[in-house]
Amino acid sequence: MVNCTQPTNEVSALLVLPSFWTKMTNFNVTCTNGCSGHGDCYDGVCFCEVQYSGGSCRDPNLNYYIAFSSIFYIICAVSVIQLILCIKSEFSRTKPRSIIKACNVTTQKTLYILTCMATALRGYYFSSPDHEAMLWASSLMSAYYPVLLSGFSLIVCFWAEVFHLRDLTFEKPGFLSKSLLGFVLFNIITYSLLLAELLLLQFSNIEPSLFINIFHGCYAVLMLVVVVFFLIYGVEVYFKVRGEFIQGSSSATDSSQLHQSRIGLVSQAVLLLFTIVFIFSDSLGHFWKDK
Template sequence: MWDLQSVAELRLVKMLDVTYDDVAFCPSNCSGNGDCMNGTCLCAVQYQGGGCQEKNKSYFISFSVIFYVLSSITTIQLIMCIKSEYQKMKNPSVWKACRVTTQKLLYLFVICASLSRGLYFTIQDSIPIHWADNIMSLYYLLLFSGCTLVVCFWAEMFHIQDRGLTNPGFLSKSLRFFTIFNLTLYSLTLAQFIASVFVENPHKLTKYLNGSLAALFIIEVVFFLAYGVEVFFKLKGAFKEEIRFVRPYPLHGSRLGLVFQGALQILTAFFLMMSVTEAKWKDSVPQPKKNYYDVIFRVVELGVALWFPCVLWNSRSPEKLWILNPSIIVQTSNDEEQVPVDRGEREALNNSRRRISRNYQATVDTSRDTTGPDCWICYDGDNQDAGPLIQPCCCSGDVAYVHHECLRKWLLESVDDSEASHCKVCKTPYQLSRGVPRLYRGFDMRTSFRMIAMLVMMTGTPLAVYFVLQNHPLSSAGIAGIGGCVLVEMLCLKCLGYSIKNVYNRAKIFSLVIVGKTAHSISQEVTNDELVVRRESQSARRATIVSLTPHDERLREDVAKETHQVEIVQTDSKPTLSEQNERTHPL
């Protein structure tokens, strides 16, 4: 029902004989939440209804669900990180496993930021408007702290030469600056929150806070890109050691992630400045463009938070993440040093050995005394089904020899490890002769089942959402289903991409031929060397006999006996006539 003012306006229009085509008339002027066009209200994306008086619950539910899911995923990553550190300890301690590291603190910032934005979309109608604005600003503050932590971490890696990269910990030299700066920032924000309760215009204080955060984001992104370019683009500017070669996949991934996050931060700062000055341009922009602006703003600020769990995907091994260990993109001269093997890697080594031994039906017989070399994987030097014994690296002793097929299966088991093509002891790269990879050889039962499951989910989820929208159009369940469908498709695409990559890597390994010296050729070289040494020893003893005096009969006889024993050991070489005379008639 229209109110009396609307009825009076309608009668006035009839008295003046003005048609609706000349004057667009909307009840209550769309409640100030939209634009009136040809008698129809075009509502802002946050509102709905004929008079734009009702909240658009689909909009708020969709974004709140997405941020809650993001917070849940990051929480799982944090728990896995703590569990992994606990398992790697010689003396496990929960307190030590929960110690603050760069990786854990970044997870914590994303969790708190996602929860604050989820709460904003959930309870903003139940709390005062100034509190809702403060909760909205808290999201940007937490993201800014995470970005500054990354900048400080990269700055230490760039400027401090003796900082260890293979075991990323926490800040050292810049910890005091990071702590004081963030404590000051959070103290001022808390003071602004408290002051908003007592001032008459709290929205003005929120604008001051957002404007300050936008300026800080611009300053921070300058350092973010500066150190990122030095570390990931100008490689020699970050690594003082001699670079042997560059790994292309981590290098391109790090550069793409750096540029993507830098662009998102710049857009976030731009949108924050636009929100501060919206009173000057809001009335001059059509409502559809303002709706596009709002949705893009929300997607961009979601992308800034989503970037952190994506680049910190390997919560169990932070040393394999380019954001925490840039040295994985190159191999330097220091990589030749031996790296200690942790308990998880040792267990994986033993499990792989058992799987390979079971495939070849090889058994280890410790009772027999073998003189030939053994394979360090299957411990069976007489296994003919595993190919020849080769020496693919510079190791010696018990780990010098390995079967060709055993090492190939070892590489297949370690297909996800970027260091698998190098010996883990002497760090010598294996000499690999690459053939033409055939993709069908890279599939196994587990990978095939995983890819089929991903394809079924990617196909079935949109169909399920379609049927829901057919039965319940423009409902909260339908909008939430669309958001969930987008997340499922993204996760499935990510898993499918990793599966295809593993299949291709396995196919490449199947096409490899590992080059190395065979055990037979090495034994021939050793035999020849021993023969030369024996001949030199024999000549030296003969010279000793000739140089003796006639009074040393006993010593002469002892040396002659030793010379006779050495000649017996000689391989199929008959003594000459002069040598027989020397044995029969010594000097």
């Protein structure tokens, strides 16, 4: 006789089958449209990339785009205000007053213009959630890097002149002199890369992501070169200015300005290094993202 209180092996197997089948069916559940290629599917639920939202990852994540575009547009507006104040200050100092002379190209005004251009490009990129549908707009992300490089290379060239040209005076704001040729050549290389990327994306049938990763890698290498010289000349100029402060007055205001300049130098260099790391990690993402 079979003891009814103890199930046989066959009964145990029958009891286990439903739970096993449930697990298998849940494991094989697929998501609608494969999450539109913008996310991963787990148990029938789409986990979208940060730029997308919705059940099938088809809709743009508006909070993401609004947040980043607002940040860059605010920086752009601040740069425009600083540029206007700079022109106003030079206008009040010129004798006789001339708006044309006040608008002369100087290093300071060029930096404000480059900052405005870079942040406007990045702000427009993030304020266009459907930018992927526009072929030309795929280079908006890349266009930010040459402008960023122009700004930092301008600072490096300006500091190089401060350090090497002992008789350089700053009574009248001006633009680069001895280092102008180096600045122009460096920017020709940078913007030639951007032009080549635009042309290849428009007229080549090869996968666009391949070109983007290659050119972004080139921008990262150029940024690494710039940050090295940025630190070299930045430290040299800092100690030169520090020596002038020590020889002159040593008030609390002067000490505060020195600390602020040192913090600004280090923070800008660290920010640029983080940008380089992120560009490299994104360009080489196929080596590590799936892992």
